[in-house]
Amino acid sequence: MKILVISDIHSNYRALKATLDTFDNVDEVWCLGDIVEYGPRPSDCINLVRQNCQQVVVGNHDLYFSKCLPQSNYGWTGWYPNNTATSDLDYISSLPSLLTLNRDGISYGLVHGSPANHLTGKLHPYAETIENIKNLNNSKQDRILAGHTHMAMQIEIDGKLVANPGTIGQPRDGDYRAQCMVIDNGYIQHHRVEYDLDLLAQDYYCSGMDINQANLWLNYTRNGIVEVHGPQIGPFSSVNPV
Template identity: 35%
Template sequence: MRILIIADVHGNWEALRAVVNEPHDHLIFLGDAVDFGPEPRLCVDYLRSHATWGVRGNHDHGIAFDTGCRCYGAWKAWDDATRVHTLRTLSSEDRQYLRSLPMTHRLTVGQVSFALVHAAPTDPLYRYLPADAPDDVVADELRVAGADVLLVGHTHIPMIRRIGERLVVNPGSVGMPRDGGSGACFAVWEDGRVELRRASYDVEATVRRLQDQQLPQDVYDGIAALLQAP
């Protein structure tokens, strides 16, 4: 069984479309379909139809329940500016789908148990679990997760961490990677092994559609620069 693991799509349809071209039997979505990118509705509609399992991210939660995403700095400005487009674009059915996503989910594939959460088991929507987190912090999150494999997103940076016999996997961000690399990040689980991958996509098409939103210049420049990172 081949499982595609994705997170942090953020309205980037071109990136999502490239990633899901990867052959797979099931799709796991770890939250944040919306905000920042120009095509949130296409992304939400695809995930609603094709994600086998999914959880709610902080941006999904914000759109679904009319609350803040708890972003800071430039990311807060980007969220405020692009949320107008997100709210205008999504249908009531789209928002209901985001509301329906659980904050955590558990499943078993073969003999392996998985815990799914956007941020961290101790704080499903907002806590960051970075790649360089101390072992005791990661071990505590694994203890709360109570699974062989903990799948998280939120940081936009891919990682695989092993603590004893357990794994923490972050596939990175499909739509807004923050690790300085190009392409859309994702992970593949197959036959008890996980691999981090990247997919090339038409970044300039996303940037052109972003320009159509008539965002404040500093917001457009910031998001475009992140998308166009070499």
């Protein structure tokens, strides 16, 4: 079985569409949450996810968006509710925070953050969160797939494999291209996908979002703002441009 795993779309329709078009030969698509916020086309991204993703878990920004959690005071606070169908909010509110699946004899746990903190837990191979990975031994799944950090990685510690597909819509490693992960009969590969930044800019400026917020988030996405972390522990998997 061939599975495309995506996460942290953040209303970037152009990046999502390019990724789905590139990997249109997969058997399933799994989404690890944060479909919305930051970007200009939330409803279009929700619709693409509903049409293409067989398995979806909810992210923290999804719940801010649907007002199931208190919302951060960003520029989209007043804009998104006026540009969102009730059916979109109902869909977001219905998503589970954790899924357990079995494919090709391998058990997977799908979560946005971490098994201990489904929405905002962090799993990445850096010193400040490495204990979160070491504490996964009580998990019954062979593999944990998590998003939230916007950082693609694959690491095995104490016999537990943890993988993050990175982010479709808002990379934070200096490279704007969409990140995703393909599992092919159990073998994991990470990829980057090109998309048209000029079209993304058009989406922002035609969205009705406050112009200052539009410029802020467009530049953030375009430049792939780099987050600073402590020492890295464990290897990243190979990342393949497509």
